Amino acid sequence: MPTKKSLVAASIALPLALLLGGCASGSADAGSSADANETVKIGVVGAGDPYWETYKDAAAAEGIDVELVDFSEYTQPNPALSAGELDLNQFQHIIYLATYNVNSGDDLVPVGATAIYPLxxxxxxxxxxxxxxxxxxxxxxxxxxxxxxxxxxxxxxxxxxxxxxxxxxxxxxxxxxxxxxxxxxxxxxxxxxxxxxxxxxxxxxxxxxxxxxxxxxxxxxDDPSDPNALPYVNIFAARADQADNPTYKKLVELYQNTQSVLDGVQDASGGTAVFVKTPVKDLQTSLEAVQDDIKANS
Missing domain, CATH: 3.40.190.10 (Periplasmic binding protein-like II)
Incomplete structure (x- = not known):
């Protein structure tokens, strides 16, 4: 997401059509820990933003090699994650993920919150x-x-x-x-x-x-503490069988707690980002509720 406009686009858009596309790795064993030099592929839209290099450095210091897979379209990272070509992606809010899951019959899940970009x-x-x-x-x-x-x-x-x-x-x-x-x-x-x-x-x-x-x-x-705003929280997403992967949890924590990363995200967003650490259980509950709403209104 090289510009503010591209950074916030996925936090605003609600596509209701079938999302298709794809591209790039295998995932780590859910029962493993963050072994030295373990590689995790993360799909993003806008890998050129400087904070991603800062994030990769922070992960490397913890023995995790982050490989960013950059996509030009928001429709691409979820199918790539589902196909096992990615380990995680980070570009969307809960509504976007819920829409993808319902329309594709998939079961991707949130594994950590990043920020909300208030309207x-x-x-x-x-x-x-x-x-x-x-x-x-x-x-x-x-x-x-x-x-x-x-x-x-x-x-x-x-x-x-x-x-x-x-x-x-x-x-x-x-x-x-x-x-x-x-x-x-x-x-x-x-x-x-x-x-x-x-x-x-x-x-x-x-x-x-x-x-x-x-x-x-x-x-x-939007008030990030308002339950109505929760579906607009941006997230890291993984396949359902990797929801408890400790390496992925560590990567979420690094994003949430590395000040130089947060500063970079804030700069790229034009000062609009409100960072959140919403519990994963709450993210999952919101995802399920939104999915139910989409099905009921389709």
Missing amino acids: GLYSAKYDDVADIPEGSTVAVPNDESNQARGLLVLQSADLIELEDGGSIFSTVADVLPSSKVKVEALDAAFTATSLPDVAAAIINNDFVEDAGLKPEDAIAQ
């Missing part, structure tokens, strides 16, 4: 979400992934109420009449340019900088 609410008129007047209009992106996520942000900010509490499939049609504001769905590229005409707008991370804004300008965003 923000911005305003040219108000510095505090509490100041947004009742009955005013707020814009959200009209694509199904960002629309649902944006609506959940608005609900967390007490601006709207969603039918049945909302879900990853919520649309503006699910906004209850009792809500404080009205919601208008616009093309994601136009929510930023709508700011002069609306009280506030959910702006996709790809368009924040282009609009002359900074992530810290957001007056509301």
Whole structure:
């Protein structure tokens, strides 16, 4: 992920079509420990980001040779992992993985959390979400992934109420009449340019900088501690039979606890990353719930 836009893309996109593709290794024995010079192949999208070299150095110091396998498309790393050509991949959030598993009949699993890239609410008129007047209009992106996520942000900010509490499939049609504001769905590229005409707008991370804004300008965003945000946490993924591999657990810990790696990720993300150490059990529970939701809505 050489740019901020490519880094956050997988943390935003929700593909609902069958994901296909493939490329590159065998995995370590689940019962083994991190033997000296053990090689682990990790699939990523954007291996050119400098923090990956920092990460490889940290792993080497622990006796693990990390070989990065770079992919140009987000559709490729999961099939490659499933085929045994990778040991791990790290590029997606839980919703993306759940969609892949349901559509492919696979059972890839999360083995560790990395970060969430919050989706923000911005305003040219108000510095505090509490100041947004009742009955005013707020814009959200009209694509199904960002629309649902944006609506959940608005609900967390007490601006709207969603039918049945909302879900990853919520649309503006699910906004209850009792809500404080009205919601208008616009093309994601136009929510930023709508700011002069609306009280506030959910702006996709790809368009924040282009609009002359900074992530810290957001007056509301996903709360990583909110259960509704959990499906958007980015993860390391492995095959189900390798879920307890101690070497993979060590690699997750290195990512989560090596400050120079975290600094590099933050720099590559344009300051949008919020690092999390969500327990794997909670990640798995969220994955199963999202998969159930996808099946129920398909």
